[in-house]
Amino acid sequence: xxxxxxxxxxxxxxxxxxxxxxxxxxxxxxxxxxxxxxxxxxxxxxxxxxxxxxxxxxxxxxxxxxxxxxxxxxxxxxxxxxxxxxxxxxxxxxxxxxxxxxxxxxxxxxxxxxxxxxxxxxxxxxxxxxxxxxxxxxxxxxxxxxxxxxxxxxxxxxxxxxxxxxxxxxxxxxxxxxxxxxxxxxxxxxxxxxxxxxxxxxxxxxxxxxxxxxxxxxxxxxxxxxxxxxxxxxxxxxxxxxxxxxxxxxxxxxxxxxxxxxxxxxxxxxxxxxxxxxxxxxxxxxxxxxxxxxxxxxxxxxxxxxxxxxxxxxxxxxxxxxxxxxxxxxxxxxxxxxxxxxxxxxxxxxxxxxxxxxxxxxxxxxxxxxxxxxxxxxxxxxxxxxxxxxxxxxxxxxxxxxxxxxxxxxxxxxxxxxxxxxxxxxxxxxxxxxxxxxxxxxxxxxxxxxxxxxxxxxxxxxxxxxxxxxxxxxxxxxxxxxxxxxxxxxxxxxxxxxxx
Numbered sequence: 470x471x472x473x474x475x476x477x478x479x480x481x482x483x484x485x486x487x488x489x490x491x492x493x494x495x496x497x498x499x500x501x502x503x504x505x506x507x508x509x510x511x512x513x514x515x516x517x518x519x520x521x522x523x524x525x526x527x528x529x530x531x532x533x534x535x536x537x538x539x540x541x542x543x544x545x546x547x548x549x550x551x552x553x554x555x556x557x558x559x560x561x562x563x564x565x566x567x568x569x570x571x572x573x574x575x576x577x578x579x580x581x582x583x584x585x586x587x588x589x590x591x592x593x594x595x596x597x598x599x600x601x602x603x604x605x606x607x608x609x610x611x612x613x614x615x616x617x618x619x620x621x622x623x624x625x626x627x628x629x630x631x632x633x634x635x636x637x638x639x640x641x642x643x644x645x646x647x648x649x650x651x652x653x654x655x656x657x658x659x660x661x662x663x664x665x666x667x668x669x670x671x672x673x674x675x676x677x678x679x680x681x682x683x684x685x686x687x688x689x690x691x692x693x694x695x696x697x698x699x700x701x702x703x704x705x706x707x708x709x710x711x712x713x714x715x716x717x718x719x720x721x722x723x724x725x726x727x728x729x730x731x732x733x734x735x736x737x738x739x740x741x742x743x744x745x746x747x748x749x750x751x752x753x754x755x756x757x758x759x760x761x762x763x764x765x766x767x768x769x770x771x772x773x774x775x776x777x778x779x780x781x782x783x784x785x786x787x788x789x790x791x792x793x794x795x796x797x798x799x800x801x802x803x804x805x806x807x808x809x810x811x812x813x814x815x816x817x818x819x820x821x822x823x824x825x826x827x828x829x830x831x832x833x834x835x836x837x838x839x840x841x842x843x844x845x846x847x848x849x850x851x852x853x854x855x856x857x858x859x860x861x862x863x864x865x866x867x868x869x870x871x872x873x874x875x876x877x878x879x880x881x882x883x884x885x886x887x888x889x890x891x892x893x894x895x896x897x898x899x900x901x902x903x904x905x906x907x908x909x910x911x912x913x914x915x916x917x918x919x920x921x922x923x924x925x926x927x928x929x930x931x932x933x934x935x936x937x938x939x940x941x942x943x944x945x946x947x948x949x950x951x952x953x954x955x956x957x958x959x960x961x962x963x964x965x966x967x968x969x
Contacts, residue, residue, distance in 0.1 A: 479539055482546045482596075485527040485554065486589050492523025493585040500578025510572040513580075517569035520581045524562045524588070531555055542598035542660045549967035552960065553595040553729050556815050560722040560822065561588045563938065567826040568714035570932040573621045580620055584718060587613035591726030598733065600649045600659040607645070607694070607730070610723060611638050617715035618707055630703075630710030637693060637703045645690025651683035652738070661738035669741035680742055684755045687734065688762065694727040696785075697762045697792045698769040708785035709838065713829035716781065720788055720825065721818035728795055728814050735759070736802035746800060747892035759800045760896060766793030767903040774910045780828055781838045783910060784821065787864060790907060791817055797896050798879050801886035808960045809879040815956070816871035816949055820860040823942040827857050830931045840914060845923030852936055853929065854918050856943040863946045865911040866904050871949040876904065878953070 480487075496516050504512045531554050537546045561584065574580055590610030597603055615638060619631030653659055655677070656667035671677060692700040708716050735743075735755055744754020751757055770790030777783040798810035828838055830853060835842040847854040863872035880900065883893045949956050 475539065478535075478537060479544065482534060482537060482539065482544055485530040485534070485558075486592055488523060488527045488530055489585045489589050489592075492520055492527075493582040495523070496520050496581045496585075497578040500581075504577070508572075509575045509577070510570055512575070512577040513571050514569045516577040516581045517565040520585060521562050521565045523585075524558050524565070528555055528558050531558070540599070542662065543602050545596050545598055547967040548963040550596045552963040553725065553811070554592045556725050556811070556818075557588060557591045557595065557722050560725065560818050561585070561718070563819075563822050563942070564714050564718050564722070567822065567935055567938050568717070568829060569934060571712070571714060571829070573623070573712050576620075580617070580714075583613045583617050583620075584714070587617065587718060588722065591722055594726045594730050598661040598737065600652065600661070600664075603730065603734075604642075604646060604649060608642065610726065611642070611694070614715070614719055614723060617718065618711040620715060621712045624710065624712075626706075626710030627712065628710075630706040634703045634707050637700075641690045641693030641700065643690075644686045644693075648683045648685075648687030648690060651679055651686070655680055655683065661734065664738045665740050668739065677742075681753070684739065684742065684758060688755065688758050691727070691731050691734070692762055695724065695731065695792045695795075696788050697796060698766040698789050701766070701770075701785075701789045701792075704788060705782045705785040708788070709779055709781040713825055713832070717822050717825035720784065720821045724788075725811075725814050725818060728799070728810060731796075732799050732802070732807055732810060735799050736807070740802070743802065745892050746896065747890070748895050756800050756802075759796050760893075763793045763796035763800065763896060764899060766790060766796065767900060768793075771903045771906045771910075774907070777910070778840055779838050780824075780840055780843070780914065783840070783914070784824060787907065787910075788821075790903060791864075793903075794876065794879065794900050797883050797893060797900060800896070801883040801893060803882065803886050804964050805882040806879070806886060808957065808964055809875070809882040811960050812953070812957055813875035813879050816863070816875050816946065819942050819949075820863045820872060820946055823856060823860040823939055823946070824864075826935055826939050826942075827853050827860075830929065830935065834929055840917045841921070843914065843917040844921040845926070846918040846929070848923070848926060850929040850931065852940060853931060856939045857918055858915055859943040859946055861911050861914050863950070865908050869947070869950045871946045871953070874950050874953045876900075878957070 496519050500512060500516050504515050531551050534546050534551060587610050590606050593606035615631055615635045618634050619627050621627040652664050656664040696704040707719060739755050742754045744756045745752040746757045746760035766789050770786045770793060774783050774786035795810055795813055798806040831842050832838055863870035866873045866876045880897045883897050884891050886893060
C-alpha cells in the first residue's frame with residue numbers, strides 16, 4: 470500500500486521556500502504602497518534590505534529543518550540538501566546587498582520578486598530526486614532568469630540577450646524533457662533511484678539505444694544550463710547585456726543549483742550506465758559524453774576569452790572554461806569529487822559576484838564594460854583594485870586563494886576516482902594546461918587596472934555598502950584558500966551525514 474502523504478511534514482520542509490514567497494509578497498506590497506514615492510535608487514536599497522532580511526530567516530529555517538524523504542524522493546531534506554540551499558540563499562543575499570544601490574529600473578519590487586523566485590527554484594532543485602519536480606523547478610529558475618535578463622528597459626542589449634537566452638533555453642528544455650521522457654520509459658518511474666535500479670537490472674545498460682539517446686539529450690539540456698560548450702551561445706550576450714545584478718545571479722547562484730543537479734542525475738540516476746573515459750579502454754556511457762563536453766568547454770572557453778575586449782564577455786567565456794573544469798568532478802562521480810565540486814562552485818561564485826560588483830561601479834562611472842575602462846583603477850580606488858586582483862587571481866587558480874585549492878582538490882579527486890587506475894588523467898592534464906592559458910587573459914585584466922596609463926585621477930565613487938561587501942568577499946576568498954577546511958569540513962560532514 471502507498472503510505473498516506475504527510476502534508477504537515479511537507480509544509481514543515483517547505484518552510485524556507487514559504488518564507489521567501491511571503492518575503493517576495495511583502496516586498497512587492499511595500500514597494501507599491503509605501504516606497505513608490507522614493508527615488509529609484511532608494512527604492513532598490515529598501516527592497517533589497519527587506520528581501521535580505523527574509524533570506525536570513527529562510528537560512529534559519531533551513532538550518533533547523535528535519536531530515537526526511539517525502540513522496541518517493543519528490544522532496545528530500547538532509548544535511549547535504551540544507552548545505553546547498555544555504556549556499557544558494559547566501560549568494561542571493563550577496564547579490565541583493567552588493568547591488569542595493571542600483572537604479573536601472575523603477576520597478577524594484579518586481580525585480581526583487583523575480584530574484585527570490587529564481588532562488589526558490591534553485592532551492593527546490595537541490596531538494597528533489599524526481600524528474601517531474603526537477604523539470605518544474607528548473608523552469609521556475611530559468612523563466613525568472615530570462616525576465617531578469619531583460620529588466621533594463623533602457624538597454625537594447627538586454628532585450629537581445631534575453632531573447633537569445635529565452636530561445637536557446639526553450640530549445641534546451643525540449644531536449645531535457647525528451648531525455649526525461651526516455652528515462653521514464655526505461656524505468657517506468659520518475660524517481661532517480663528507481664531509474665538507476667532499472668538500468669542496473671538491464672542485461673547491457675550501456676548498449677541500450679534508448680538509454681543512449683536519453684543520456685545525450687539530457688546532457689544537452691543540462692549542458693545549456695551550466696553554459697558548457699558547444700551549448701554556451703547565450704552566455705556572452707547575457708553576461709554583457711543583462712543588468713549587473715541579473716548577470717551576477719546567473720553566473721553564481723544558478724551555477725550552484727545546476728551543477729548539484731547535474732551531479733545528482735549522473736551519479737544517482739544514471740550510475741549503472743557510467744562507462745569510462747579512459748583513453749586506452751573507453752566504455753560507452755555518460756562519462757565519455759561529459760568528458761567531451763569538458764574538453765570542448767575548456768578549449769573553446771579559454772581560447773575565445775583570449776580575444777575579448779569586454780570584461781563581461783571575458784567572464785562569460787571564462788565561465789564556459791570553468792564549466793569544463795567542474796564537469797571533470799561530475800565525470801569522477803565520487804563523494805570526494807562531489808565535495809570538490811561544491812567547494813569549487815561556491816568559491817567560484819563568490820569571486821564572480823565580486824567581479825561583477827566592481828564592473829557595475831566602473832560601468833556607472835565610464836559607461837563601458839571594456840577592459841580599457843579599468844585603466845587607472847588602482848589609483849582611483851585602491852580598495853576595489855586590490856579586491857579585483859584577489860578575485861581575478863582566484864579565478865586563475867593562483868595560491869593561496871580559494872580558486873587554487875578548488876582546482877587542486879578537484880583534480881586530486883578526479884585522479885583518485887578509480888582505485889588502481891587513473892582514467893581521467895588526460896582530462897586533468899588538459900585542465901592544468903588550459904589553466905595556464907587562462908593566466909594570460911586574467912593578467913590582462915590586472916594589467917589594465919594596475920599598469921595602463923590614464924588621464925583621470927578623480928577618485929572612483931562607490932556606495933559604502935558595496936565597498937564593504939566587496940572587501941568581505943575578498944577576505945572570504947583569501948580565508949577559504951588559506952584555511953579550506955573551514956568550508957570543506959562542513960561539506961564533507963554533510964555528505965557523510967546524508968549517506969553518500
